[in-house]
Amino acid sequence: MSQTETEKPVSSVDCAAWRVSVAPMMDWTDRHCRYFHRLLSPHARLYTEMVTSAALVHGNRMHLLRHSAFEQPVALQLGGSEPAELALAARFGEDAGYAEINLNVGCPSDRVQSGRFGACLMREPALVADCVTAMRAEVRIPVTVKCRIGVDEQDDYHDLQQFTAGLVDAGVEVLIVHARKAWLQGLSPKENREVPPLNYARVYALKKDFPRLCVVINGGITSDTAVIEHLAHVDGVMLGRAAYHDPYVLARVEHALYGEPLPERDAVIERMLPYIEAELAQGTALKHITRHLLGLYQGLPGARGFRRVLSERSHRSDAGLEVIRAALEQRHALLAAA
Numbered sequence: 001m002s003q004t005e006t007e008k009p010v011s012s013v014d015c016a017a018w019r020v021s022v023a024p025m026m027d028w029t030d031r032h033c034r035y036f037h038r039l040l041s042p043h044a045r046l047y048t049e050m051v052t053s054a055a056l057v058h059g060n061r062m063h064l065l066r067h068s069a070f071e072q073p074v075a076l077q078l079g080g081s082e083p084a085e086l087a088l089a090a091r092f093g094e095d096a097g098y099a100e101i102n103l104n105v106g107c108p109s110d111r112v113q114s115g116r117f118g119a120c121l122m123r124e125p126a127l128v129a130d131c132v133t134a135m136r137a138e139v140r141i142p143v144t145v146k147c148r149i150g151v152d153e154q155d156d157y158h159d160l161q162q163f164t165a166g167l168v169d170a171g172v173e174v175l176i177v178h179a180r181k182a183w184l185q186g187l188s189p190k191e192n193r194e195v196p197p198l199n200y201a202r203v204y205a206l207k208k209d210f211p212r213l214c215v216v217i218n219g220g221i222t223s224d225t226a227v228i229e230h231l232a233h234v235d236g237v238m239l240g241r242a243a244y245h246d247p248y249v250l251a252r253v254e255h256a257l258y259g260e261p262l263p264e265r266d267a268v269i270e271r272m273l274p275y276i277e278a279e280l281a282q283g284t285a286l287k288h289i290t291r292h293l294l295g296l297y298q299g300l301p302g303a304r305g306f307r308r309v310l311s312e313r314s315h316r317s318d319a320g321l322e323v324i325r326a327a328l329e330q331r332h333a334l335l336a337a338a
């Protein structure tokens with residue numbers, strides 16, 4: 001018998017663990033970025049970039065799954081639509097120590113569509129349910145889904161409600177919803193993050209209709225005050241671009257939600273140094289880490305000087321910690337001169 005929301009036993013996950021999170025972002029939320037974000041936010045749940053199940057099953061698994069215990073709680077986001085392959089990939093993720101497996105049902109890129117996964121899966125709720133069922137049978141950590149409010153002409157609340165009901169029946173306890181639809185033809189992924197209008201009310205309505213489901217809202221949320229406003233309606237808020245371009249917003253959110261003292265930005269950089277030193281010793285190029293730090297002083301005097309030194313000098317093959325010290329000094333010199 002199909003489980004309905006009312007028959008479902010009380011959720012086994014604690015929605016509080018999803019109160020604030022940083023979105024999966026390809027090419028951005030790699031392990032270095034997550035380490036940095038963790039320094040700014042002890043509580044935020046962090047997500048990897050999307051990794052395809054095929055890459056995990058057939059590719060360099062060790063490399064793809066690499067992360068530090070310091071990043072925890074960190075969720076592995078998978079892309080795929082083959083239940084057996086996703087289940088195996090989920091197992092690899094759990095064995096590697098991830099705290100959650102998240103299925104991407106929101107990415108609209110052509111590459112992803114040709115692989116029949118991402119946002120186009122919103123049109124195939126039964127297949128998504130099969131994928132989730134197969135993954136849940138394989139792992140004990142939560143299996144969650146990240147989706148859109150709609151795709152193409154499948155764009156009214158009833159469709160989203162039906163889609164969600166199928167997930168809940170398959171045992172999904174946490175749903176992250178990017179509060180705008182995706183156009184699968186004609187818009188680039190970037191345009192699909194900007195052009196379709198945000199519709200937060202639709203996500204709030206889901207929480208009303210599925211009270212036991214942990215509902216996390218995503219899309220266009222950029223400040224601690226906005227986070228608090230959304231939390232009056234849903235269980236969690238996921239920040240994407242704002243957390244990347246202005247990472248200190250994570251510290252403000254942490255302060256607002258958990259009362260953590262606001263850290264000095266320079267002290268955050270200092271706390272990155274031992275990590276960077278260890279990474280350099282293992283052959284990581286400085287630029288792969290420093291590119292994530294560029295926005296730390298966003299909006300403050302001297303921010304541009306800091307960014308300039310980091311971007312101009314990190315790409316040299318022998319670049320080391322002295323570049324970061326020089327960037328900090330440059331900023332202080334600009335401040336003193338102002």
Ligand SMILES: Cc1cc2nc3c(=O)[nH]c(=O)nc-3n(C[C@H](O)[C@H](O)[C@H](O)COP(=O)(O)O)c2cc1C
Binds near residue numbers: 178193239240
């Ligand atoms: C550079 C970039 C890469 C992204 N990659 C992914 C991804 O791998 N998986 C995913 O589910 N969403 C991805 N997204 C979408 C974000 O997770 C998020 O849903 C979207 O940016 C809306 O949130 P925001 O307005 O807070 O940025 C990406 C977004 C950006 C900007």
